Structure formats: C-alpha cells, structure tokens
Amino acid sequence: MFSLPLRDDAVLRPLESWHAEEFAAHMDRAREHIRPWVGPGFVTADVEGAQGTLVRYGRRQAEDGGRLFGIWRDGTLVGGVMFTGFDAAWGTCELGCWLEPAGEGHGLVTEACTVLLDWALVERGLHRAEWHCRADNDRSGAVAERLGMTLEGVRREAWPYDGARHDKQIWGILAAEWHARRA
Template sequence: MFKHVIDDNIELRLVDMDHSEEMFKSIDSSRKHLRKYLPWVDITKSSDDTKAFIESSKKQYAVNNGFNAGIWYKGEFAGVIGYHDINHSKKEVSIGYWLDEKYIGKGIMTKACREFIDYAFNTLELNRVEIRCAEDNLKSRAIPERLGFTKEGVIRDGELLNHGYVDCVVYGILRREWNR
C-alpha cells in the first residue's frame, strides 16, 4: 500500500477498503462541522458509502486521473486529501480536502497540501494547481493563502450545498511560482 511519511506525526496513505470504517466514523463524528461546506456528507450514511467513495478513488487512480489519500495523524485517521480529475492536456488539477473537526488547527492540512502540490509539479509535471473554497470557510481559505496561492476570483453561486448556493473563492498557483 502507498504510504508517504510527512513528519513524525503525519502520513498519507492511498485510500483503501481497510479504511472505510475509520473514515465513516470520522465523517459521522464531524458531521455537523463537515456538512456546512461539503454536499456529500448527508448522503454518507454508512461505511458502505465510504466504500463506494474508495472504489471510485481506486478507479480514478487506475486510469491515471489522480488519487485520494487518507491523512493519518499520530496513527489515527484524520481526514482525506485528493486530486479532482487531472486535466492532462492543460496540465492542471484541483485539490480537495477535509479534516475531522478534532484535528483542525494543528497544521496537518497545510502540510498535506504542500506534499500534494510538490507531487503535482515535480512528479506529475503539471503547470497549475487550483483550490476552491466556500467564501466564508476562512479556515479552508487560509491554507492556499498560507501556501502562496493567488486569489484569482470568486465564482458566484459556485457550489450547491445542503443549505443553498455559496460563492467560491478560486485560488491558483503555477509551477514557476511554486519552485522559485
């Protein structure tokens, strides 16, 4: 199984069926927190739903269209980070992520994003990485801002969430900016 150690406390593991129970428990325990910004939370009702996500992630990986990794903090499942579909012709990708509420504020996601960005530019040889965040999700927005992304604009009604449409802030960074 793919495993990438970031530091003494954080590692990334390619999502696997063995993680479905831990992933579901994490989602379930942070449901109120996560549902505010993630439309799939309410339809994730059992570990079978996380298994379906893992199966689709494995298919995505098999066709070289990106992957999702579980984030482990001090040996415990903490969240997920992944590439949305890679646009190979334009050499760009978008990163999505979520973190169990009890792990927020420890720098975990910033470190995980940094690794995914490095991999996108230095291994996949992409040119652009994008992160989109709900405009009022200040904790999520802080990550691309901390990593030197440029705020490129706002997409009005950019995502339909459980409580209605929200505007999305689009952040981007180019390979030449990341590797300077």
C-alpha cells in the same frame, strides 16, 4: 502499506477501499463538521457509502484522474487530501481537503497539500493547480494562502447549500510560482 511522515505524530497514506470501515468511523466524527464545506457526495452515512467514495477514487486513480490520501494522527484517521481533478493532458489539477475537528489546528493539511503539489507540479510536470472553496470558508482559504496560491476569482452563487447559494472562490498556483517557493 507505505506511509509518508508529515510532522510529529502524523502520516500521509493512500486511502483505499480496504479502509472502508475506518473511513466510515472517521466520517461519523467529521460529518457535521465538513457538511457545509464539501461536495454532498463526499458526506456519506455508513460503511457502504464510505466504500463507494473509496472505490470511486480508486477507479479515477486507475485512469490517472482523482486520487485520495488519508492523514493519520497518532494512528487515527483524522482527515485527508485529494486530487478532486487531475488532467495531465491539460496540465491542470484541483486539490481538496477535509479534517475532523481533532485534526484541525496542527498544520496537517498544509503539509499534506505540499506533498501533493510537489508531485503534481514538479514530478508530473503539470502547469497549474487549483483550490475551490466556499467564499465564507475562512479556514480553507487560509490553507490556499499558506500554500502561496492566488485568489483568481469568484464564481457568484455557484455553491448551493441548505436552501441558499454561496459564492465560490477559485485559487490557483502556477508551476513556476511553486518552483520558486520550493527553491
């Protein structure tokens, strides 16, 4: 399988249904770390659940919709990035990300998202990319900021978790802004 070097010892690769066992083992390391911050459907319990996520993204990729990519560091799957939404007709997409604890603090997600933004906003010619996160997810907001995104607004109490409702931030970057950053 092809892979794209990110930095040092890390690579970005498509994360596909044949990775189900590896993805499930990674989810065992990541589950409690990511649970408060990602959609509940992404937090799976076993190989069957992991397979379900991978197949769902595979179908969406076939329709030029969502896409899922894993980040391997020293040969271990430590997290990934995705297009949670991709709409060529509307010229918009939304990125997402997650890491297990060992993957944090190395700049891997910022680097991987740069690859996705180049592809979406340069190669595919989309007009804008979005980033949605819980307003109290400081590490996620910091990624959006490092990518040059603008905090465009807050959807109040839009994120239910564990019996409470949290505000959700919407960050965005326009193609022209991305081109200027990359020039």
